[in-house]
Amino acid sequence: MNVVVVGAHQDDEMSSVGTLIKCVARGDKITIVSVSNGDKGGQFDPSIPHEEISRIRIGECTAVAQALGGNYYCLGQEDEYIADTRETRDRLTEILRMEKADLVLTSPLNDYNPDHIITGEMVYHAVMLTTVRTMTWEAAPLTRTPAMYYMDSTGGFGFEPTDFVDISDVFARKLEICALHKSQMANMATFGGWDLVTYAKVTNRYRGLQCYVEYAEAFHAEMRWPRATPYEYLPKGKHPDLR
Ligand SMILES: [Zn+2]
Incomplete structure (x- = not known):
């Protein structure tokens, strides 16, 4: 799958990185997209120019994509000012078509930061537009609407999982990949009081506790037409009695 x-x-992709590792293991191709340039993410040292932080973060996210053997795109909107624009909707739709997306993951529509909410809304729209044949760009329209799942909210607030992925066996690797976001390890320690590794240890253990495994990531399926699907897209394990 793509x-x-x-x-x-x-x-933001850290909420699903354990799942992405499992997707790679089953042969999937991974693409990571950031809508903003991330230029406000230097709270550990506000003297660093915005352009420099953006460059660092794009480099870090490229490294994450490479660690997963995948592609990375940055759409370049200004951090903390993401807007639902025609240009970004079109670009998201074009990327989903170019990458022949089967499964799309994004932020939930009630997350803490309007950048996350607007991104989720634009992705919701772009997923549907992938198959609209009267809207054409370079890449051909898809023949099947990709399945869409929301990743866990920041801190888990207001997020009701419909699906869990057991990431216990890849959790150590997830932490290594979290640490590739070196600037955000420092940024979030300043902004949130935790770094990305600490955050994953707590939240993935909690989601694991909910579904009776050690570590898990939680997702919420988008079931509005035409995104609903009767198929299994997430790398979920078989029941132990069926192995
Ligand atoms: Zn974010």
Whole structure:
């Protein structure tokens, strides 16, 4: 499968990185997209120019995509000012078509940051537009609407999972990939009081506790037409009795 994860910022994909590792293991191709340039993410040292932080974060997210053997796109909107524009909707739709997306992951529509919410809304629209044959760009329209799942909210607030992925066996690798976001390890320690590794240890353990495994990532399926699907897209394991 072709899996595309779209976040507002370089590090938002961390909510699904254990799942992405499992997708790679089953042969999937991964694409990571950031809508913003991430230029406000230097709170650990506000003297660093915005352009420099943006360059660092794009480099870090490129490294994450490379660690997963995938592609990375940055759509370049200004961090903390993401807007639902015709240009960005079209670009998201074009990327989903170019990458022949089967499965799309994005931020939930009630997350803490409007950048996340607007990104989720634009992705929701772009997923549908992938198959609209009267809207044409370079890449051909898809023949099947990709399945769409929302990643966990920041802190888990207001997020009701419909699906869990057991990431216990790849959790150590997930932490290594989290640490590739070196600037955001420092940024979030300043902004949130935790770094990305600490955050994953707590939230993935909690989601694991909910579904009786050690570590898990939580997702919420978007079931509005034509995104609903009768097929299994997430790398979920078989019941132990069926192995
Ligand atoms: Zn973010």
